[in-house]
Amino acid sequence: MAPNFLGTDELNENDMLMEELPPEAALDGPPPDLDHLLQRTLGTVREERYQAVRRRGRITALSSTLVVAGVLAGGVWLGQGMGVGGTESVDALLQGTSSSGARMAVQVTDTEGGLKLVATVHGMQDGEACWLVVHTKDGRTFTAGSWRAHGGEVTLAGSAMVRAGDVTGVSVVDHDRLPLVTAN
Known part of the structure; x- marks a missing residue:
């Protein structure tokens, strides 16, 4: 009798494994538009990062402006309260x-x-x-x-x-x- 390299059980097991794979796995090589898809994905990531950096820069500039305006307004207010502003007259x-x-x-x-x-x-x-x-x-x-x-x-x-x-x-x-x- 000749040796049996692949038994029936093993063939059935291979068939079951093939049934579990999605149809894309049977393709030969990567999809033809893979480079285009990768470039689009990287472009989207770059754009989102650029927008986040710009948004953070705007928030930093706005908060810095508000802090400086607050300090100046406080200085004016304190100066007026201490008579530095010249609004009080010596009685x-x-x-x-x-x-x-x-x-x-x-x-x-x-x-x-x-x-x-x-x-x-x-x-x-x-x-x-x-x-x-x-x-x-x-x-x-x-x-x-x-x-x-x-x-x-x-x-x-x-x-x-x-x-x-x-x-x-x-x-x-x-x-x-x-x-x-x-x-x-």
Whole structure:
């Protein structure tokens, strides 16, 4: 008897495997338009990536512009609140000299929240604890700032919850609340 290289069972198994394959598997070689399909697919991927990069660039530019605009608007707003914008006018300029030779000049400006003071004081004793005090028509006093004096001139900004029209004077007082110099 001759040897049986392929048995019936093996042929049936091969037939079953062939039935499971899609018809495209029986083609000889790749489809003829494969290069065109590959080029179209790569072109689509490139275009989508280009659009994503452009979109990201636009978002970055827009957000940067908004941040810069916000910073500028905040600076303008803060500048106006501090009187830098020039919209506030100085309501009073008070000056005074003490018998010991200390001098003081104070700009008084009315603001929405009360009173803003910019005082320039010269001639305080080195190391002296000083308080800037606002005096009103009805006898009240408001502390607007404090510092420790040194040998030179000091410019100090302060504020008080009172209207500029109610101010009768501004003093620099010592630790015992004795006036060192007063500007009227």
